[in-house]
Amino acid sequence: MKTIEIDGLKVRVQIWDTAGQERYQTITKQYYRRAQGIVFVYDITNMPSFQHIAKWACDVDEYAPDDVQTILVGNKADEEFSRQVTKDQGKKLAETYGMEFFEASASTSNNISESFIRVTELVLQAQKRDVKDLLGSLDNYLDRAVLQEEKGSQDNHAQRTCAC
């Protein structure tokens, strides 16, 4: 659990670091169901980890809620000398999935908080949109209900007038 401050608002964020190994996949999928934000991480010095992102994205698509917010992070940016995945490849993949992209280093902390702050911002924005949509449909519903009620009372009035 971590508290992140966004626009003066203190947000409590619960972060789950899911295991990458195949044998934990069943457990990992259970995390997706309640996820609001997901940070896909690969290792820039390890091409297979980058290639696996497609599989992770596929799982998230299948198991996570539709409005889950995702970003892509290429970790170990401090190991430039061992780089196997170019920044451009990372950017392009992120674009393919409509995600924002960061290169980061857990070792030097470069771009780590930025990545988590960004995904949290995206989640908050999505929540605000949901609330706005909900209030919008509630407004429409109430408008329709009022119109129907008005129409009903007009009809009653008309009937009464006729009967006299």
Ligand SMILES: Nc1nc2c(ncn2[C@@H]2O[C@H](COP(=O)(O)OP(=O)(O)OP(=O)(O)O)[C@@H](O)[C@H]2O)c(=O)[nH]1
């Ligand atoms: N140089 C460098 N090493 C890192 C960085 N992040 C992690 N490591 C090292 O990479 C190794 C694996 O790190 P983990 O945090 O265990 O990786 P993981 O993805 O959580 O592993 P699984 O969940 O078991 O798949 C460790 O030796 C870390 O010290 C980084 O940004 N730079």
